[in-house]
Amino acid sequence: MAVPGPKQQQEEEASATPLHIVVFPWLAFGHLIPFLELSKRLAARGHAVTFLSTPRNIARLPPVPEGLSGRVRFVALPLPAVDGLPEGAESTADVPPEKVDLLKVAFDGLAAPFADFLAAACAGDRSAGEHEGFGRKTDWIVLDFAHYWACPIAEKHKVLCALFHIATAAMHAYMGSRQDNASNPRATVEDFMPMPRWFSSPPSLAFRRQEAAWMAGVFRPNFSGVTDAVRVWRVQHHSRLLVVRSCPELEPRALPLLAELHRKPVVPAGLLLPADHRRDDDGEHGCHGSSGGSEVAARSGALRWLDEQPSGSVVYVALGSEAPVTAEGVRELALGLELSGARFLWALRLPSGATDAAAPPLLPDGFEARTRGRGAVCTGWVPQTRVLAHAAVGAFLTHCGWGSAAENLKFGHPLVMLPFIVDQGLIARMMAERGIGVEVDRRDDGWFGREDVAAAVRRVMVEEEGKMLALNARSLHEVVVGDDGGRQERYVDELVECLQAELRRGY
Template sequence: MPIAGIVPGSHVLVFPFPAQGHMLSLLDLTHQLAIRGVFITILVTPKNLPALSSLLSAHPTTITTLVLPLPPHPSIPPGIENVKDLPASGFTSMTVALGDLHNLLLDWFRNHPTPPVAILSDMFLGWTHHLACQLGIPRYTFSPSGALALSVIFSLWRYPPKRADPQNENEMIKFPKIPNSPEYPWWQLSPMYRSYVKGDPTSEFIKDGILANIASWGIVINSFIELERVYIDHLKEELRNDRVFAVGPLLPPGNKTIERGGPSSKDVLSWLDGCASQTVVYVCFGSQTVLTNKQMEVVALGLEKSLVNFVWSVKEPTVGHAEGEYGKIPAGFEDRVAGRGLVVTGWAPQVAILSHDAVGAFFTHCGWNSIMEAVAAGVLMLTWPMMADQYSNATLLHELEVGIEAAEGAETVPDLDDLVSLFSKSVSEEARVVRARAKEFGRAAKEATSENGSSWKELDRLISNFSL
């Protein structure tokens, strides 16, 4: 469709889902919209307000907040407002709880002197499509997953697969409508989909939210055309419109990369400065995943026996992890690898680490934010998907030949010898071709987000849609 000239000054409501992997990229998108002249109101609950501090200070006249209390839910203890503080089922509970903000938000819109002309909300907030319909404004779905993963999610709910043997967790589910016809065993599919029970109010609410995402006016994806062109085109065909906007990679602005991920327990970047180019394996499994002690032991032994330089970001156990059974660093490990390995407990400045010339490979759980950060940095990935969209994300990396399979499954304990070989290979001459291919995509990502690049133009097209 013809693209109108950008009209600065549109007012948009941005509504992130309170989970680290969902909020970060949407807030980065919010920054991009603000510097292009869009006025934004961000909806958050009180305890998530601090996460917006740097964004608000950067745009004091362009971004305001709407702070609403998190409605009570039987599975969410009082005082908890972020998924990171909940067990694995927290995504579902939080999704349902936030749905109860519908009437409060409707009243706010109707009483606002200059209400937003559009809603941009996370894909776990599908109910905001119905709110937008009531208000007569467009709602845009923000996907923290890539185009392939989103295609799989939409296909599951739109064309539910017929299972030959409901008791067989390994039954292969095929997606023939999606390019390259991906297929996955049942156990690798979305846990929200697998737990669906017809007639159950929570299940029906989740299903309605996904179908509402499909029905929304537009979809915004943290990806870029050169990376996922075939899947972006597929989504446009499925949705029968071109309102799919690939605006990534979405990264923290300017010199803020060191802050992404929170404060580090060690000066990782100075340590990396002492390492040769492309010799370090970076190991991190995201904000939600905590390895079992047996998995920790095998990863530690793999790093030790491979003799590679490494940085290992270790997440400490949180809610839902049995005490003493997760996240334990083997005794004496850090002493034995002193000088060539660095263990960072808690958060690490991941974007800055991946961007450092010393890093040659990234051992990852294939969370989409991690993938986009690694693609932007041009780093080869060693894949260990563990849940949700991570299996689809790994599929994409293997198709693009920028990822090498290491393991799959949250309960899997990788083979030690295979891991030793993989770590060694990833930073050796043997993986030179794959690392070079990863660098090519890094250059493509930089071009996409540069002036007049594909993602730059997609952002302009998105803002033009706000004003149509």
């Protein structure tokens, strides 16, 4: 057996040494949760992870499994007050859409406390945590799109940065680099509807007008003084690696294109799918349904209601925590579910500041009485993973947020798709291209009616087309996830190898 040389021994020792990785997500739960899932997987592989956010956001995160708690520490940075930003608002869930720019102003005020934190972390404070990794200088900082000011601070301490894209590779390839946009400028909403010239794709992979209008806003000045596009470009420019919550099985063309556009290594982290288990004390929330509207724990109530339904007969309806659904949209969705004749379990998000008592007025008069026995409406927290895993669920009506769409791949359900903003429309078209779902028809301004909802639900749940959609969804599940989910976990192993390899290259 050959004796390893000094260089090989040094590399093996470096690979075996726990990394100290700082992760710092944007102030939105659609970002906080994927960063937390990544943190847990890094910790499970023996690395020390410092999770930075604001006090209230940290308090609202789900707990880290007991076995990993010694390797994940949470550090709260105080969010500065900004005129016009509601007191206690620390995430996009706390503010209406028109005040998100104020949240960015407050977020930019975290530069100074972040600099103080990193200086202390790089000094190797061994009292910072029990795990030996916290006692070493920070090796990596994993940043989000908004942190354009963090990279210069990291450079002062010679700490490597990686940008973690929580959205699809296709979304970021669509955005392109600063140079691509300078050479091929997009000015009007119509310019933002098709895929750009540098992204060869089917004509169906495009944004609708109301979606393109939102995308155009990413490239335009906002109250913070820095466009979202410029934020992303600056972080990308200073990052050694671009990490994407995706995998080649889903995006075989977009991942290499992203590396080509930015001339940097692009590393898929996999989908970071949640674990199957959930705690038994997840809290009690109202669930109104076939029991006549009696309040029960959403965790047990939703699942108990599903236990009474035939296998594969229920469409689970959930539009995420921040989809901009109007009261009119809620009513049309309700009437569409009623018209479809399908069984449904609806996780209905209440308007900001509302209580369970305010839920019934959102729904059409008599809706719950007319659908009693085949429908349930839950206005509190619903255990989505367990619901999607339940045998009674046969389809998922979703806004096509990447988190929900990826989570659904774990269970292989066909989709009824009702996208709103960000990359949701792009994801819906990607899933339609894969033959696993249908979109609710909408007007150019984004309006949809009850008949549109009913028709899409019937196509998936009642008509012959639904059988092929279900078969395709199960096939995609096998390709992307497999029987044991190990395929996705291997991407995290490869990411760790990349982090260690880049660290060996030096700053």
